[in-house]
Amino acid sequence: MKNSKQTPYAVEMLQVVKRFSQVLAVDHADLQVKQGEVHAVIGENGAGKSTLMRLLYGFYTADSGTIRINGETVKMTDPGVAIAHGIGMVHQEFMLVPRLNALDNIILGQEPRKGLRVDRQKAREEITRLAGELGFQVDLQAEVRDLPVGVQQKIELLKVLYRGASILILDEPTAVLTPQEVDELFQMLRNLQKQGKTIILITHKLDEVMAIADRVTVMRRGKTVKTVPKDSTTSGELASLMVGRNVILDIKPPPVKPGERVLTVRNLSLQEPGSARVLVDGVSFEVREGEILGIAGVSGNGQSELAELLTGLTRPTSGEILIRGQEVTFGSVRRKRESGIAHIPEDRRNTGLVMALSVEDNLTIGHQDKPELSGKVLLKREAIGERSDRLIKMFDIRPPRRDVAAWHLSGGNQQKVIVARELDHDPQVLVANQPTRGLDVAAMEYVYHHLLEARNQGKAIVLISMELDEILTLSDRILVMYNGRIVGEFARKNADIEQIGLLMLQGREAG
Amino acid sequence: MKITSGLGSALIAVCIGIGISLILALLTGASPILTLQALWVGSFGSPDSLAVTINNAVPLILTGMAVLVAFRTGLFNIGGEGQMYMGALGAVLVGLYVDLPPILEVPLLIAAGALFGALLAGAAGLLRAYTGAHEVISTIMMNYIAQYFVNYMVTKGPLNKGSYSAQTHPINPSARLPVLWNNPVSPVTISVIIALASVLFIHWFLTRTKQGFVLTTVGLNPRMATYAGTNIKGYWIFGMMLAGAFAGMAGAVMVGGVFHKLVANFSTGAGFTGIAVALLAKNKPLGLIPAALLFGGLNSANLELQLSAGVPKDVVLIIQAVVILSVAVQAVISERLEKRQAAGIDRVGSQ
Numbered sequence: 001m002k003n004s005k006q007t008p009y010a011v012e013m014l015q016v017v018k019r020f021s022q023v024l025a026v027d028h029a030d031l032q033v034k035q036g037e038v039h040a041v042i043g044e045n046g047a048g049k050s051t052l053m054r055l056l057y058g059f060y061t062a063d064s065g066t067i068r069i070n071g072e073t074v075k076m077t078d079p080g081v082a083i084a085h086g087i088g089m090v091h092q093e094f095m096l097v098p099r100l101n102a103l104d105n106i107i108l109g110q111e112p113r114k115g116l117r118v119d120r121q122k123a124r125e126e127i128t129r130l131a132g133e134l135g136f137q138v139d140l141q142a143e144v145r146d147l148p149v150g151v152q153q154k155i156e157l158l159k160v161l162y163r164g165a166s167i168l169i170l171d172e173p174t175a176v177l178t179p180q181e182v183d184e185l186f187q188m189l190r191n192l193q194k195q196g197k198t199i200i201l202i203t204h205k206l207d208e209v210m211a212i213a214d215r216v217t218v219m220r221r222g223k224t225v226k227t228v229p230k231d232s233t234t235s236g237e238l239a240s241l242m243v244g245r246n247v248i249l250d251i252k253p254p255p256v257k258p259g260e261r262v263l264t265v266r267n268l269s270l271q272e273p274g275s276a277r278v279l280v281d282g283v284s285f286e287v288r289e290g291e292i293l294g295i296a297g298v299s300g301n302g303q304s305e306l307a308e309l310l311t312g313l314t315r316p317t318s319g320e321i322l323i324r325g326q327e328v329t330f331g332s333v334r335r336k337r338e339s340g341i342a343h344i345p346e347d348r349r350n351t352g353l354v355m356a357l358s359v360e361d362n363l364t365i366g367h368q369d370k371p372e373l374s375g376k377v378l379l380k381r382e383a384i385g386e387r388s389d390r391l392i393k394m395f396d397i398r399p400p401r402r403d404v405a406a407w408h409l410s411g412g413n414q415q416k417v418i419v420a421r422e423l424d425h426d427p428q429v430l431v432a433n434q435p436t437r438g439l440d441v442a443a444m445e446y447v448y449h450h451l452l453e454a455r456n457q458g459k460a461i462v463l464i465s466m467e468l469d470e471i472l473t474l475s476d477r478i479l480v481m482y483n484g485r486i487v488g489e490f491a492r493k494n495a496d497i498e499q500i501g502l503l504m505l506q507g508r509e510a511g
Numbered sequence: 512m513k514i515t516s517g518l519g520s521a522l523i524a525v526c527i528g529i530g531i532s533l534i535l536a537l538l539t540g541a542s543p544i545l546t547l548q549a550l551w552v553g554s555f556g557s558p559d560s561l562a563v564t565i566n567n568a569v570p571l572i573l574t575g576m577a578v579l580v581a582f583r584t585g586l587f588n589i590g591g592e593g594q595m596y597m598g599a600l601g602a603v604l605v606g607l608y609v610d611l612p613p614i615l616e617v618p619l620l621i622a623a624g625a626l627f628g629a630l631l632a633g634a635a636g637l638l639r640a641y642t643g644a645h646e647v648i649s650t651i652m653m654n655y656i657a658q659y660f661v662n663y664m665v666t667k668g669p670l671n672k673g674s675y676s677a678q679t680h681p682i683n684p685s686a687r688l689p690v691l692w693n694n695p696v697s698p699v700t701i702s703v704i705i706a707l708a709s710v711l712f713i714h715w716f717l718t719r720t721k722q723g724f725v726l727t728t729v730g731l732n733p734r735m736a737t738y739a740g741t742n743i744k745g746y747w748i749f750g751m752m753l754a755g756a757f758a759g760m761a762g763a764v765m766v767g768g769v770f771h772k773l774v775a776n777f778s779t780g781a782g783f784t785g786i787a788v789a790l791l792a793k794n795k796p797l798g799l800i801p802a803a804l805l806f807g808g809l810n811s812a813n814l815e816l817q818l819s820a821g822v823p824k825d826v827v828l829i830i831q832a833v834v835i836l837s838v839a840v841q842a843v844i845s846e847r848l849e850k851r852q853a854a855g856i857d858r859v860g861s862q
Contacts, residue, residue, distance in 0.1 A: 311738075313737065313738060332740075332742075333737060333738065333739075333740045334740035334741075334742070337740045343738065345738055350732070350734055350735070351734055351735055351738045352735065352738070353732075353735060354728050354731045354732040354735050354736075355732075356731050357727070357728070357731065361724070361727075361728075364724070365728050365735070365736075365739045366739035366740055368721050368724055368725060369721070374721045375721075376721075377720050377721060377722065378719055378720060378721070379719060379720060379721050379724060381719070
């Protein structure tokens with residue numbers, strides 16, 4: 001294949017911008033992919049990788065910027081345009097019809113015809129040839145729903161190749177695969193590369209990048225931070241680039257001497273019901289009075305499940321949870337709350353609030369049994385109103401009215417309602433899961449302020465966040481979670497961003 | 512947005528319903544003015560028709576309540592009909608076999624009806640909470656079970672009075688609901704007070720009590736309620752039982768106030784009409800009263816429409832159907848408007 005200096009880039013995206021209402025998902029990003037290379041696009045969850053690829057595939061149209069395919073400027077208005085230019089995408093969630101067989105899934109929409117009939121024989125020959133070139137076999141008669149995930153992915157790949165794609169986008173292709181299947185996939189990708197295909201691989205796993213990519217583009221917060229050849233970088237450098245360090249807020253928590261042990265977790269595990277997957281794997285830690293324990297990790301590594309186990313929304317498979325020495329492992333949410341656990345949930349709209357109810361009602365939920373707010377049957381509406389006004393004032397909830405429905409509030413003020421309600425339980429332990437997700441800086445600062453104040457009052461806080469900056473800013477100690485396990489622990493003063501980054505992204509420190 | 516909320520939108524729905532029916536009347540050659548007049552006279556315009564309307568409306572308020580309470584718990588109770596049959600069975604058992612002074616026996620009869628209805632609906636709640644069986648399916652099926660079980664009891668079963676008619680013996684005179692207005696066509700009993708008291712009770716329960724508050728959160732967002740420490744399964748069962756109690760009371764007032772015995776297939780579908788009534792009432796307890804009066808009035812106007820306007824009585828069904836459709840369409844429209852509005856406020860309101 002020719003690779004002279006004149007050869008244009010296979011894909012060139014210049015100063016591409018995509019905004020979703022408030023969020024700048026892709027911020028003047030540049031991506032240049034050479035023909036015939038495996039180009040990894042890496043970044044944390046929400047860094048903008050998938051959006052950038054969807055812009056390239058025509059799922060979304062860019063607000064501004066230029067996209068060139070093999071040197072030709074293309075207006076990507078829909079996937080049809082992308083396909084016509086030889087781009088194919090294997091999505092994270094497969095787009096297959098479970099009840100059709102593999103062959104029909106591959107040719108669906110592109111059936112070769114003989115008169116009025118579908119020429120399946122021709123299709124079968126063509127696909128068998130394609131599969132052979134890649135070095136694998138697929139039972140084309142099998143119904144897709146009966147096939148393992150790894151094989152379904154091969155079918156997706158064949159589907160793309162059958163449509164004549166020369167530029168392949170794979171969106172986190174290894175997320176659903178076993179290690180053996182990953183090896184097979186990479187072998188297939190190498191074979192494709194030999195045939196001259198260009199491959200763009202989206203991932204947040206550094207091992208994979210080091211194993212297969214030629215060049216790497218790192219994205220962070222919608223921007224393309226850097227593009228480097230793999231051979232001239234290290235996983236350590238990539239990790240630092242990915243997680244970055246953006247000092248959003250200059251907060252220096254005053255030193256507090258941690259007091260007694262409040263929360264003890266021993267060997268806590270959760271197995272996914274009906275499968276062998278272990279979501280939380282033998283987690284142990286403790287949190288003391290006046291301490292914020294930060295749990296860092298890329299999303300989907302068991303942190304959400306851990307929060308649900310601690311707060312009683314899910315029952316663990318094994319292990320122990322103790323509050324001040326008292327066992328509450330298998331307790332219900334109510335039991336856990338009664339023993340002093342409060343919870344700021346990650347999903348504000350669906351878990352944290354009843355959007356249709358007023359601010360007052362939302363502040364009251366969970367407190368309604370307190371003797372000062374109700375008798376056996378009747379609510380003490382007056383006391384409830386006074387309490388609401390007090391909390392609205394204390395937490396500066398705007399508009400300062402208790403009768404507006406929660407959905408009329410901005411995200412930041414919704415979060416204030418939740419924080420106010422949970423802290424008003426005067427908890428021993430506060431589990432804060434992604435407490436600032438989607439908030440602007442002012443609201444974020446507000447939440448930080450309240451978390452630190454709670455800490456200074458001697459509460460034990462478990463802070464789960466995908467934002468490493470947040471963890472580093474607030475935590476007294478930091479645990480790193482990877483694949484359901486705790487893979488590292490750092491005291492605040494020893495926290496090393498590169499080490500933490502590596503642990504988050506590949507589960508171990510050395511590259 | 513005022514148009515799409517509350518009373519205003521319900522009135523619009525009713526006007527659309529009547530308007531379309533007038534057009535239909537016109538197309539069949541009848542006079543729209545006579546039709547309107549017949550509608551009025553047949554429903555509210557004379558003492559007799561007013562009495563019929565009220566007696567139609569009472570069970571509809573109660574079966575509407577059975578839908579409303581379940582809905583407020585986040586569940587769809589389609590089983591009002593079956594719960595009403597069970598309630599009638601409970602009531603007739605008291606009426607036949609208990610002999611107490613009316614001051615005790617009448618409340619006992621109503622309570623038995625409520626209990627039987629609650630037990631049937633509670634079974635659907637239990638199934639939902641512990642097996643995941645959807646309450647729409649189970650309540651629909653239980654309608655058949657209850658209706659045929661009651662029919663069996665009064666035809667071949669032990670409650671049959673022993674002749675060839677499919678009914679029980681009359682209940683004890685002391686079990687009859689006291690009459691408030693002795694209209695010759697349709698005497699109005701204290702069932703009116705029971706229905707109105709039920710409305711006030713649920714209004715109070717939902718707005719003033721702790722349990723009503725928690726039930727509301729469960730209905731609006733079960734996930735959030737769980738997160739806050741509520742036993743939502745318990746509330747599902749409780750909500751269904753409370754709902755079923757009202758449908759059961761509907762059956763009890765039919766036995767104690769209208770038939771004074773239990774007759775096979777006695778229902779004219781009040782259990783199902785209750786769904787429409789609750790819909791028109793926008794699931795607000797106080798809204799049940801005008802909604803039930805409307806449906807009760809339309810049903811009572813049947814005869815008058817045929818006799819004096821020459822309009823087939825099916826026009827009433829058309830009005831009801833169009834009213835329900837209008838309400839449903841408005842619900843969709845107002846939901847969209849609210850979403851758009853909420854989105855707009857989100858944009859403006861963020862600091």
